[in-house]
Amino acid sequence: MAEPFDMTLAGLTVHVEPLHERIGRQCRGYRVDAAEGTARDMTVRVTPAMIDRERRLNPSGAWSDDYLETLAVHRAVAERLPAFGxxxxxxxxxxxxxxxxxxxxxxxxxxxxxxxxxxxxxxxxxxxxxxxxxxxxxxxxxxxxxxxxxxxxxxxxxxxxxxxxxxxxxxxxxxxxxxxxxxxxxxxxxxxxxxxxxxxxxxxxxxxxxxxxxxxxxxxxxxxxxxxxxxxxxxxxxxxxxxxxxxxxxxx
Incomplete structure (x- = not known):
């Protein structure tokens, strides 16, 4: 598992626990240092099943797992955004x-x-x-x-x-x-x-x-x-x- 990180998106604090390093690099400009005990608005724990789902939904290319993980994290965030307006x-x-x-x-x-x-x-x-x-x-x-x-x-x-x-x-x-x-x-x-x-x-x-x-x-x-x-x-x-x-x- 890659290093977990926190980021801010549209005023929300999102905690991500990825399997690969790529998503952490992609989100570098949004990352924040959350103090221990800080309340997060949402947590995304990536699983192999989430990556496999993205592969099924994007069958047109030979996509790497680390790229598909970036899509999986976006989907996990997007699924929950309406609860926050x-x-x-x-x-x-x-x-x-x-x-x-x-x-x-x-x-x-x-x-x-x-x-x-x-x-x-x-x-x-x-x-x-x-x-x-x-x-x-x-x-x-x-x-x-x-x-x-x-x-x-x-x-x-x-x-x-x-x-x-x-x-x-x-x-x-x-x-x-x-x-x-x-x-x-x-x-x-x-x-x-x-x-x-x-x-x-x-x-x-x-x-x-x-x-x-x-x-x-x-x-x-x-x-x-x-x-x-x-x-x-x-x-x-x-x-x-x-x-x-x-x-x-x-x-x-």
Missing amino acids: RLAFHGAAIAYAPAGVPPRGLVFTAPSGTGKSTHIALWRRRFGDAVQVVNGDKPILAVGGGDVTVHATPWAGKEGWQTPKAHAPLVAMAVVTRGDVDRCDRLDPAEATPLVLRQTYMPATAAMAEATLDLADRLLATVPVYRLTCSIRRTAVDAAATAMLGGVCPGH
């Missing part, structure tokens, strides 16, 4: 924060291979240091009474884009599709709901699944959702920023 989500999250302006979080979601990473790269090229990538693949959304916060996680996709422990108030979400005309249109709740649920982790237990649906309803009541049809031109970023942020700050 949080959702595991599939999307790329950024914080737009020009100098002197509070950060505003944006999430771009789409099936893998649609182009959300390309779109995030365009934001970084367009706005430079005003854009911080919170997480490139699997952020956590904390749903409060009247607000939502997007948090970084160490599961950041093949690019590894993340800022450990970063977070920002979420002001808008966009479902990304490819197209030749750059436009960003707000969706009504009936259109947005199935698109957002498709990208939300759904726990296996009935109680946590029910909690997930309740949190998703609150998310959709709080955060506007857009359909972003975009190319790989700068005009795609301008269309998204105009709709989702009401424009950009002077100087950009």
